[in-house]
Amino acid sequence: MPKAKYESIFRSIKKKIEAQDYPYQSLLPSENTLTAEYGCSRNTIRRALADLSADGYVQAIQGKGVRVIYQPVGKTTFIIGGIETFQETARRNNLRAVTRVIRFGTVSADAKLARESGFSEGDELWAVERLRYLDGKALILDLNYFLKELVPGLTPEIAQNSIYEYIENQLGMQIVTSKRKMTVEHVTMRDERWMDLDGYDCVAVVTNHTFNADGLLFEYTQSRHQPDYFCFQDTATRKK
Amino acid sequence: MPKAKYESIFRSIKKKIEAQDYPYQSLLPSENTLTAEYGCSRNTIRRALADLSADGYVQAIQGKGVRVIYQPVGKTTFIIGGIETFQETARRNNLRAVTRVIRFGTVSADAKLARESGFSEGDELWAVERLRYLDGKALILDLNYFLKELVPGLTPEIAQNSIYEYIENQLGMQIVTSKRKMTVEHVTMRDERWMDLDGYDCVAVVTNHTFNADGLLFEYTQSRHQPDYFCFQDTATRKK
């Protein structure tokens, strides 16, 4: 249920592109045509098109039109795109997801943790370590730190289900921005102990800083992925 | 030289944030204040703020203000951000960069290459394989395919220098959108032969589809990175 007009227009056009109603390399109807079609102003259309462009669906060509550059991809990989929960990602990729909590406690951020997490020294944090199974294989080892002040009442049961679901629906806090860093590291003894590494001696490590609607950092996470099911997608636009 | 007003405002505010003139967690001056400060309309300010938000510098809070969420990072890693050339990235990270061309030729896209590259079967392509040295170590193995029709006149000399520089300055073609996929793979015999793997048996693989200003795919690239110097950054925003 999009509240804003531009959002529903964005979704409508996106759907048509994915259905190849607007095929790869074709030009969309002009902004004026879309304005008439959707019964809104040109600015509103442009807002929707800008969002599609940011998602790598279209690219505007001044004087010519807006070209579709979306191509459907094979669904073989575990694709990490925007911000979504483990469950959402698993469902989108048609995989059976299970979560096992292997550590649940509280810590006070020392100097080292404060520096790498972005929290302040002395902040009280939940420390949660979880193992994620996809189709029965232990593929992701998550180490989450949540600011207790902003995420009160966390329990192992919630951690086993979905912390994000709890944060958004129970606490009513909105997750807005996520800054991520992707690296590749040698496996640790901990990785070997818990994960199905399947011969790999490296893991993909995603480090994550998450901000809520007040612009406050409330989560720092390190996710260690077994390489087989790991895929990270991105669209970049060259600045002039 | 930014042509558009919103772009120079964007850069101006960005600089102030990086200089911690607007510190982490502080609120920017209100849109009305900035409007007066920069002598432009509110919409133009909002455009600049939207771009800063997309880059993970700020986050707007309705009714309150725009909060700075940028934190300076340690400069120890080779950070891949937007679209930039190997030289630009090396310079930004203060590293000495050398490129060695180990293969240079032309191929016609067969069914398999067409499928993974996004080119059409039968397209004539340049195939260039290059080894990238940073501070004397062979860390990146690049396999580029360029559409000959859109990138005529390529030579090994250009490949050893900078292909992007040639495309943008000599051919006058603009690079606009880059769609990337990041995975982790076992090293191949080719990797072992050419790269300084330093004990790693995995590499970070970045697969890249690049579009020009006409929205035409002209490049498909696979970059294989030795893990030590590899870091990929991203900012995501949760959709409502």
Next chain:
DNA sequence: AGCATTGACTTGTTTAAACAAGATGGTATA
């Protein structure tokens, strides 16, 4: 035939205005 110009289209930038909606603090009321 070849070429320059024009005009009608496209997207890009900027301004102005109005109203919606969230946050905040002060004020009048119960």
Next chain:
DNA sequence: TATACCATCTTGTTTAAACAAGTCAATGCT
């Protein structure tokens, strides 16, 4: 005192208009 309301600040959405700038095909001239 406590609460409800309101004025005023903030950002969010939408419309309208004007002009800049790039593309392209038709027109008319040489």
